[in-house]
Amino acid sequence: MSAQIDNSILTYEVDSDGIAVITVDMKDYPTNVLNDKTVPAIISAARHAIADDNVKGAVITSAKKDFIAGADLKHFTSLTDQEALFNQVVEMNQGFIEMETGGKPFVAAINGNTLGGGYEVALGCHHRIAWNNAGYKIGLPEVTLGLLPGGGGTQRLPRMIGIENALQIIVQGQQLRPEAALKKGLVDHLVNDLDELVPTAKRWIKEVGTSDQPWNVKRFKIPGGEVMSPKVAQVFGAGTALTRGKTKGNYPSAQYAMSCVYEGCQLPMEKAIIVEARYFVKSLFSKEAHNIIRTGFFNIGKANKGGARPKGVDKFEFKKVGILGAGMMGAGIAYVTAKAGVDCVLKDVSQEAADTGKSYSTGLMDKAIAKGYGSAEKKEALLSKINATNQMADLEGCDLVIEAVFENRDLKATVTKETEAVMMENGIFASNTSTLPITGLAEASKNAENFIGLHFFSPVDKMPLVEIIMGEKTSDYALAAAIDYVMKIKKTPIVVNDSRGFFTSRVFSTFTNEGMGLLLEGTPPALIENAALDAGMPVGPLAVTDEVNLGLVMKILRQTEIDLDRKDESAAAKVAPMMVEQFDRPGKRQGKGFYEYPEKGKKYLWPELSNHFPTKDDHPLYEEIKTRYLTIMALETYRCLEEGVLTKGEDGDVGSILGFGFPIYTGGAISYIGYIGVQQFVENCDGFAQKYGERFQVPDSLRDRARKSEPVMA
Ligand code: NAI
Numbered sequence: 001m002s003a004q005i006d007n008s009i010l011t012y013e014v015d016s017d018g019i020a021v022i023t024v025d026m027k028d029y030p031t032n033v034l035n036d037k038t039v040p041a042i043i044s045a046a047r048h049a050i051a052d053d054n055v056k057g058a059v060i061t062s063a064k065k066d067f068i069a070g071a072d073l074k075h076f077t078s079l080t081d082q083e084a085l086f087n088q089v090v091e092m093n094q095g096f097i098e099m100e101t102g103g104k105p106f107v108a109a110i111n112g113n114t115l116g117g118g119y120e121v122a123l124g125c126h127h128r129i130a131w132n133n134a135g136y137k138i139g140l141p142e143v144t145l146g147l148l149p150g151g152g153g154t155q156r157l158p159r160m161i162g163i164e165n166a167l168q169i170i171v172q173g174q175q176l177r178p179e180a181a182l183k184k185g186l187v188d189h190l191v192n193d194l195d196e197l198v199p200t201a202k203r204w205i206k207e208v209g210t211s212d213q214p215w216n217v218k219r220f221k222i223p224g225g226e227v228m229s230p231k232v233a234q235v236f237g238a239g240t241a242l243t244r245g246k247t248k249g250n251y252p253s254a255q256y257a258m259s260c261v262y263e264g265c266q267l268p269m270e271k272a273i274i275v276e277a278r279y280f281v282k283s284l285f286s287k288e289a290h291n292i293i294r295t296g297f298f299n300i301g302k303a304n305k306g307g308a309r310p311k312g313v314d315k316f317e318f319k320k321v322g323i324l325g326a327g328m329m330g331a332g333i334a335y336v337t338a339k340a341g342v343d344c345v346l347k348d349v350s351q352e353a354a355d356t357g358k359s360y361s362t363g364l365m366d367k368a369i370a371k372g373y374g375s376a377e378k379k380e381a382l383l384s385k386i387n388a389t390n391q392m393a394d395l396e397g398c399d400l401v402i403e404a405v406f407e408n409r410d411l412k413a414t415v416t417k418e419t420e421a422v423m424m425e426n427g428i429f430a431s432n433t434s435t436l437p438i439t440g441l442a443e444a445s446k447n448a449e450n451f452i453g454l455h456f457f458s459p460v461d462k463m464p465l466v467e468i469i470m471g472e473k474t475s476d477y478a479l480a481a482a483i484d485y486v487m488k489i490k491k492t493p494i495v496v497n498d499s500r501g502f503f504t505s506r507v508f509s510t511f512t513n514e515g516m517g518l519l520l521e522g523t524p525p526a527l528i529e530n531a532a533l534d535a536g537m538p539v540g541p542l543a544v545t546d547e548v549n550l551g552l553v554m555k556i557l558r559q560t561e562i563d564l565d566r567k568d569e570s571a572a573a574k575v576a577p578m579m580v581e582q583f584d585r586p587g588k589r590q591g592k593g594f595y596e597y598p599e600k601g602k603k604y605l606w607p608e609l610s611n612h613f614p615t616k617d618d619h620p621l622y623e624e625i626k627t628r629y630l631t632i633m634a635l636e637t638y639r640c641l642e643e644g645v646l647t648k649g650e651d652g653d654v655g656s657i658l659g660f661g662f663p664i665y666t667g668g669a670i671s672y673i674g675y676i677g678v679q680q681f682v683e684n685c686d687g688f689a690q691k692y693g694e695r696f697q698v699p700d701s702l703r704d705r706a707r708k709s710e711p712v713m714a
Pocket of ligand 1: 326406433456
């Protein structure tokens, strides 16, 4: 077998003590990743060390910031031949077995992110030493991408730390900071000083130098019990139920990973890796992995890098950002802006209201300190960036102002005019309106080209998406500024064209409307909620409507009726007034809505609900309800695409996943059509249209695609 050194991937040096140092440093890559070049290069270098009589042992480390950040997803998702991949994976694993049985000690000297396949390289070593730095992570996150560890991770980790502990890491896709990784046994030793990392690894080779893995020693027993021991058998029973409960069966790789551990841990390593390789290939070629990786990794990554930013506009550096309204949204916007290191002015009608808004940041920083990842200095630094005021004059010189006052057109027009009189000439004015079309609001501006929508989600500090809305006159200059700002605060932007409810609110309201429709159709409330959770939504439609508040839903519906001069016949237009006016149950804030919110304890569905909306024997069935939710949202998203509210399908996917929790295993609200199959999707819509009305009517262009079997997204 050849054992050449591939210098485009790593360097190989032997020191005067006969210790080889294999330093992974992929040329032309920003970070080290595992692909069809890295794996053979590492194995080849290992063979080189094993074959050289002058070498006592080897250290594997990295010259980049990360050790090895994981698999090269671009490479793996481009593969089409399942059998060829299976053979490649088995070959890689045989290489790791050679490394651990070659009779020489190997140590992983971990200096940065060591994830997925990267950690599996470390597991193939006899010892793992890590730099103690809270800025990086170690673990096996594959399941969160719809995959599972395919480089021996599901076999070595259980043999090393016990099946129960390993299952937690593997099935939940955990990534741990070095200290936690040491505690759980993922690494053996920490060094505080990075310069000490490789010397400590070398010392271990000289002083200890074990070259056997525990599982290759005679009479080895898995710590904590073998698969068939009563305790571990119980773990598998409970674990299967827990996994099913968490994934609702929508993420098959979690179940495959459990099967790998269960089946593989009863076999010798050479056979166990074959079991794992089969499941790995199965997961990689699953629709779920394909969807999660495409949207969750590539498309969100592209959006985060400002993929939609117009070319030719200089990058904006924000000197001073003004925020109008220190309510729930304004307070959150001030926090994320200050956190990004940008000075901001938080203005409300009274000093007291402005101070209350600023105290939201104080609260968040205090929480962070209590949890151990903040400090008094950081808190001070952040708070010093927020100037809470009731004086318009303080907005002087702002290059960006974000308006988050009450949802009232006249008020928004007034503050626009007042602000433009003092803010920087040619500055950008953004509205955080949740419903009012931007083009209309821009009429109050003296510079509609610089007027744009920046739609945040609540709570602002947690929600990763910002929907940027282009008014009819909004310029590329304003768009570039908005994208730069969203990137600065480390959120994900999507860009949409103006429309009532834009993209996210418009589509999301179809979900809550469907929930209320089901109530009118006599569906038991618990079924309405559970079907949504089983379909993969994070919250049921009734619970989320309580959070939004039925009072607000009513206001929006009424305003829309006035604006469009049309009576709203939707289920929401029937149910919301009943809940608010008849039963005085507007939502969570008031402690009563579709749910009861006891002061102590968990919320529960209002028991009277089924008296006011009596359950019928012929109510829609569970599986149909699940499909109905995802179908109505996907259909509305398709309409947004057709009408040009969305300019590309990717935005529909990214926006639906990050904005309102559309299940990621489908790839997002546009990809869902392909997930189901375009013909099947149209068939489902037709069935629903017949039963539930024209909101499920399929646009001609979509029917056309179904006829031609043309996918909406690849
Ligand atoms: P809020 O009622 O919590 O806060 C509004 C704040 O604006 C109040 O503190 C009020 O005193 C202040 N205000 C009123 N007139 C003012 C003026 N002339 N100058 C400065 N401040 C003034 O409202 P919230 O929830 O923060 O919403 C604000 C905006 O954000 C609305 O347009 C809303 O539609 C939008 N939005 C709300 C979301 C939510 O989940 N609450 C989500 C996305 C957008």
